[in-house]
Amino acid sequence: MLKLNQPQKLKRLCRLGFFSLFSMLIAQMSHAQFESEGMELVVNTPVETQLPNDDLRSAAPVWEEMFSSAKKTIDIAQFYVYNQPNSSLDRVLNGLYDAGKRGVKIRFLLDQKGVGISNPATIEQIKAIPNLELRIMDFSKIENGIIHAKYFIVDDKHAFVGSQNFDWRALAHIHETGLAIHQPKIVQQIGHIFNIDWHNQAQLAQQQPIDTFSQHQTLLKPKDGTYLLSSPAQVTPSETYVTEDAFPKLMATAASEINIQVMQYVPLSFTETKGKREFYPLIDDSLRAAAARGVKVNLMVADWNVKEPDLSWLKSLALVPNIHIKIVTIPKSKQGFIPFARVVHSKYMTIDHHTAWVGTSNWSGGYFDHSRNLEVVMNDERMAKRLDMLYAQLWTSPYAQDIDIQKQYIKVNPTKE
Template identity: 85%
Template sequence: MTTHTSYAKFQSEGMELVVNTPVETQLQNDDLRSAAVVWEEMFASAKHSIDIAQFYVYNQSNSSLDQVLNALHQAGERGVKIRFLLDQKGVDISNPETIQRIQAIPHLELRIMDFSKIENGIIHAKYFIVDDKVAFVGSQNFDWRALTHIHETGLAIHQINLVQQIARIFQVDWINQARIHQGKALETFSQHQILNDPKKESYLLASPAQVTPNETYITEEAFPKLIATAQSEINIQVMQYSPLSFTETKGKRAFYPLIDNSLRAAAAKGVKVNLMVADWNVKEPDLSWLKSLALIPNIHIKIVTIPKSKQGFIPFARVVHSKYMTIDHHTAWVGTSNWSGGYFDSSRNLEVVLNDEHMARRLDMLYEQLWTSPYAQDIDVQKKYMRVNPAKE
């Protein structure tokens, strides 16, 4: 059985930074706990309820996720009520054995939601809530590879106002799953809170607007305001960057300018913008957009390649999947969205924004570790890159 290394916690203002880095790399951080350790602890502490939302699930025997599933099963055996929400499209990339194992947990109800019925999106957020007191939001999928072979970043959240908002979002999706299944009208919302002060303490952003409760800020509305606050430097790490939608219409992807325009505007006023993306991003037309962005003064882009494991090739692994940002070494963003069309506008995603210098500077250290590592290389606008196929060697 896999054993976990128990590192010290890095906490600030009711938030714990939770990071997974690929084994067999130079990217270890002894002051940060991994998601497997935190998830097991949270499930073991549950007294009455656990709500989980995931895009897909994929376990392997004797993995870290195996132990997490054991902890979830033990919670069910204690009588904890567990609700598990899975995306319909995610079922196709889940392994059936993991779904069956989840269904066999006592006091657990599994629902499959066709989120494509809502603005053609998916449940891309990866989050859960325990006892309505603590929540987890991060890039980590419910996948054994995310806990061992992928760079991931998340937050264990103890700020009760944010936990309550996340719980409300889960409840909306849980109800809407049933309404979609029954052919009934969705519970929808309008007239959301407007973010007037992006530099306020901590707050939650969510998408899509149509099914996000009124008390939560909308990602599309808040994102450009947040970027516009930058005065000196923005550090961004995402798996994928592309100002295009992820759905095709007659072989073409629609232009999605929100993120690209915001970063170009920041660079134009003298802000240094650093962007790291995964080597999975070096495919057309995404690569051409990356090269175009790299030509802008004050914008520096690196492509990150994680070496193959000693175990050999592992499909859909050995990649940077974290989705976080810091602004001026003071504001931190930790979320679940890739930075392209479809994530901020039509899919369920969550982003946590912290105006917390202590957290922002620790994320900057994490960023610098990867930025200066041998795995990150400057983009070459003249180079013809070979497309990476994450499914095949």
């Protein structure tokens, strides 16, 4: 913490901008973990980068702890799985094995499209876990999307939601943000969503009608409490807010500043239909409307975003007054090139240093509208300010550079150098 008996230091801090102040505060924190209102902030930063967060735990020890505490059930939903021997994920999977061996019932739901990018050996490793049932769900048959949410529930009492995939690279070479959740209502809602998808997987496999929902919570009070958002609407239960409905209402509450960190932003669908990507204006409209009424919008995206036509849309947004965009490049590891790694994958936002958003969606078409994703919104000033500090750390780092409207960027290929 700051020592108020250091006048010269305080005077220097007062001359610094908001982001620089928070960056210096990070270095002075030394707690074991950061938790507020039943939510623990969990962050992974790529090894060999200068991004210390001594008060934040990373995902692997949190996952191991949660699995080791399980007494009855563990439910897991993932887009894909990819382990490597002797990695942090390997230790997590060993912990899952131990849980199954002691009698914990484990249900593991994997997306059909995700199987294609999964490591076959990892799938076999999961299948070998005692007391575990693995199901593969073709989510494209529901909304032409994917199970993109990364989450699990332990004993119906604790949950984890975040950008971290079940991938050894996510735990060592990618910038990720998630939440260990201990709030009963939110855990219950997440559990209900898992049960819906688990049931619908069986229905799809048997070519039977799936459970869908036409009525949802609509009386959203954006500045009240903590609440869960889910997509897509068709398979979001009635007690949970739909992301597409809530997002513009939430953004409309911003009065001074919005900080956003996502891997990808583009107002187009992530998949092509008949060779074309559909226009998806929801997010773009909300950002431009906020900037138009004087809100300062700061947006950080990964260097994977510098491909066309995505880059042109990003440059267009950067021309709007009050919108400031930076592109983040994580240097190559000393181990050499690692495919699908060394990137910013976090998906979080703060509004007016009071409201925090931590989720699983990229910010483009296909995520809020067609794919299974979860977002947690917390009207918790303490959590929002800690996320602002995390944001400031990367924003002021040498890894983040202002977007150059005139620059001809070279497309990043995540599969090879």
